[in-house]
Each structure stands twice: as structure tokens, then as C-alpha cells.
Amino acid sequence: MKLLTYTIITLIIGLANLNAQKIGDYKSVGSGNWTSIGVWNTYNGTAWISATYYPGQITGTNDVLIIGGNSVSISSNIPNTINSVTAGDGTGALDNFFVSGTSSLNTQVITIANGGYAEWISNVSLSLPAGANFKIDPGGELAMDKPCNAAKRLIIGTTTYSTCNGAAGAQYSFNDLNDEGGTLSVTPTSNSPICEGDLLNLYSNPSGTGSSGASFLWTGPNGYTSTNQNPVISDLTQGNYDYTVTIRDSAGNTNTKTLSISVLPTPVITSTTPGFRNGPGTVVLGASTSYGTLNWYLNSSGGSSLGTGPSFTTPAISTSTSFYVETSENGCISDRVVVLATVNNNSTVITNRKITYRIKKN
Structure with a gap:
């Protein structure tokens, strides 16, 4: 019964995400290389249409979905920023994200969601920007291929964050990422909006390898700083504020996110x-x-x-x-x-x- 409940909830969440399209979103409609335009549909604000560019070829790419049992492989450097990449819709056949050649994606988050499968099919590197998160949700998997060697690398910023077997100076193995839900990350939330005079509760929500025992630094307006994982702030007046949290593991890896909060005026x-x-x-x-x-x-x-x-x-x-x-x-x-x-x-x-x-x- 628990498995059935989890599956239903995951399916509902997946369908909700698919129904929340925004201009510049892409979804896979076939299998092939990332740069093959025929693999993709894009959302124009009212409907999904055949893509005229691959995701990240030009500016304006939003969220990219690898779904529908399709397999997309990447083997080159994608030039422009992408908001996020997600493989897996949790509805049936595996949705595959293959790293087949040395490549890079300029995105802050790749999610291997339920039903998603990531695999390095060659001895190559995938590079992501500093602070990016390679996230593995329950039901998603990062393959431990044979041979599982140090030539299969995930690079974040200038650091070899993970190799398949954890060798070659990497902090973590692919197995570590599977066990811990991906790379080091924070997903800050709060009890915002609040009213003037109420306490603001900030939550860092750490996850991924190295998050256990990690340190935290929150910064905010008027010189605010805190090293608490989940700080509480008082005496805020009406307005909108941004708070930024950075998590740092024992190996020096970091992940930073910014959270916007609102303080509403209290009538008198x-x-x-x-x-x-x-x-x-x-x-x-x-x-x-x-x-x-x-x-x-x-x-x-x-x-x-x-x-x-x-x-x-x-x-x-x-x-x-x-x-x-x-x-x-x-x-x-x-x-x-x-x-x-x-x-x-x-x-x-x-x-x-x-x-x-x-x-x-x-």
C-alpha cells in the first residue's frame, strides 16, 4: 500500500509539473543527441510546437524535460544558460540522460527524477557551473556501469566532484550520489509571507553528499548574517527581502541559493x-x-x-x-x-x- 501511495503521489506531482509550462520550456518527443532539433518540442506560451533550436542553442531556454520513455545523449558544450534539466516523468518506460562525450551544460540543477536514468556511456566528463546541483530523486538512478572507473567524471565549477568509482581525487563516487540523493545542495524555504511583528523562520533544507555535518552561512539585508542551519529573525518591518544561504561540506564544496520573503503590514x-x-x-x-x-x-x-x-x-x-x-x-x-x-x-x-x-x- 505504501508503494502504491508513493507511486500515485509521484505521478500526480509529475503531471502537475508537466502542466505548468512556461515560454521557453522544452520536452523530448523522440530519442537522439541533445543537439538534434527533431528530438524536441518547445512551448510558445499557448502550445507545444516543433523546436527550431535545441535547448541552450540560443538564449531564453527555461526548463528542459526528458520524458516519454525517450533517451537523450549529450556529447558537446551547450553554449547558453538553461534554467533546469529533468529526466523522468514516473509514468512508465525509463527516461534516459546519457553522457556520451565530453560536454557541459550551463544549468544550476539537473534532476534525475522518478523514472529517470542517468548514465555515462563513455569515459568522459560532464561539467556544470560552480554551485550547481546534480539531484537524484527517489525512483531515479545514476548508473554504476562496468567498467566503473575514474574517467567517468562529474565536474562542478573547477572541482572534480564525483567519479564513478570515487578515484582520481574526487570527493565522492556515483554510488555516494545515489545513496545521498545527489550532490550537495540547499533548498531554502520559510514561513513567508509573515506579518509585521511575527518571527521569520528560515529553513535551509540541506541534501546530497556531504550535507551531514556541513556548515551554513545565511546573509541578508542590513548586514544580517547567521551560521545557524535554520535561523529565526525578529522585528522585520513591511517589505520584501532576499536571504541567501550557502552550505559548505568538509571537502570545501559549496551550494548557494537565494530566497525571497515578504513581510506584510499589520493594520492598526x-x-x-x-x-x-x-x-x-x-x-x-x-x-x-x-x-x-x-x-x-x-x-x-x-x-x-x-x-x-x-x-x-x-x-x-x-x-x-x-x-x-x-x-x-x-x-x-x-x-x-x-x-x-x-x-x-x-x-x-x-x-x-x-x-x-x-x-x-x-
Whole structure:
């Protein structure tokens, strides 16, 4: 049952990714060399069409998908930047990414997803930019071919990050990458958007070889730094901020990602109008806000709203009672402010020898 559940979830995620196309995306529609234009379709904003350039041949390549049971081999240096490369759609036949000749891809992430299979079919190197991530998801695999030797190399930046057998000065073997989910990486997330006054929680989400025992460095606006894996930041004012995290393993390999967060303004109560009446009954109270929706309560915290809006008529009361008002917008809620509803039940008695008068005080 667990395997079936995992398969269904993976399939749903895969289909969702395939349905989230953007201009400049590519997907494989056949097998062949990366530079063979007939292998690819590209998305033009409304539909998939036959490609006129291979991915990375010109600027503007977004995400590249090797899917549909196709095999794509790379054997040359691809000149222009690619947002990401993913092999595997988790829907059946293997989707193969072959490294058949010395080559390079200018992308920050290659993902061997569920149903994907990566293989060095020659004794060659694949080079990626500094800080790139070669990621292996559950259900994806990096082949351990025979002969598995040091001539099959994954180079990141100027470092031989991995060879098939881990020799020739590489920090890791292909087997290490399979076991640890790929190369060293961080995938930062947060609890953003938050409201002014809330705590911002940053999460580095480390993964890959070398992530256990790695060090972290967060940097952000106004000179912010932290070496915590998951720092917490307070006292942020309204605005948009970028925080960057770098992970470094014991071998000196690094991976850096930047996360954008938003701090939303918290509305405030700008004025209140208490109410008064003589004797039991309802009282009209008022409040105004910088913006947002006003909600009225009987309690200083918790409880259910008794009404909304700048004018509020209380339930019938027989004694002076404190009510509370707050304002909210986009999930950001102000402090509650007390508004008093006064009930005057006092009276004065005047007596002469024959008649007694009871006069209520105003």
C-alpha cells in the first residue's frame, strides 16, 4: 500500500509539473543527441510546437524535460544558460540522460527524477557551473556501469566532484550520489509571507553528499548574517527581502541559493468611539482603522466575533461592559482595543411632604 501511495503521489506531482509550462520550456518527443532539433518540442506560451533550436542553442531556454520513455545523449558544450534539466516523468518506460562525450551544460540543477536514468556511456566528463546541483530523486538512478572507473567524471565549477568509482581525487563516487540523493545542495524555504511583528523562520533544507555535518552561512539585508542551519529573525518591518544561504561540506564544496520573503503590514485601530445609555438596552460603539476589516468581541482574546464594521450595536446589556475591536487584512491582525459601553442606572429621589419624585440622572 505504501508503494502504491508513493507511486500515485509521484505521478500526480509529475503531471502537475508537466502542466505548468512556461515560454521557453522544452520536452523530448523522440530519442537522439541533445543537439538534434527533431528530438524536441518547445512551448510558445499557448502550445507545444516543433523546436527550431535545441535547448541552450540560443538564449531564453527555461526548463528542459526528458520524458516519454525517450533517451537523450549529450556529447558537446551547450553554449547558453538553461534554467533546469529533468529526466523522468514516473509514468512508465525509463527516461534516459546519457553522457556520451565530453560536454557541459550551463544549468544550476539537473534532476534525475522518478523514472529517470542517468548514465555515462563513455569515459568522459560532464561539467556544470560552480554551485550547481546534480539531484537524484527517489525512483531515479545514476548508473554504476562496468567498467566503473575514474574517467567517468562529474565536474562542478573547477572541482572534480564525483567519479564513478570515487578515484582520481574526487570527493565522492556515483554510488555516494545515489545513496545521498545527489550532490550537495540547499533548498531554502520559510514561513513567508509573515506579518509585521511575527518571527521569520528560515529553513535551509540541506541534501546530497556531504550535507551531514556541513556548515551554513545565511546573509541578508542590513548586514544580517547567521551560521545557524535554520535561523529565526525578529522585528522585520513591511517589505520584501532576499536571504541567501550557502552550505559548505568538509571537502570545501559549496551550494548557494537565494530566497525571497515578504513581510506584510499589520493594520492598526486608529480611533474608537465609546457608547452610553440610560438604563438597560443596546449601545452603539464605533472604531476606525488604517485599513482592513473591523471585528468586535466580548473578550480581550479568543472568542467569536459579535459583528463587523466601523459601527457596532452591542447586545442588550444592563451594566457597563467592555467590548473589544480588532482589524485584520491578508491574515495580519492588530491588537484588540477596549471600547466601553456605559449603562447609567443611577437615579435621584426628591421628596416633599405629599409627593415623592424619582429623577434619573443624565
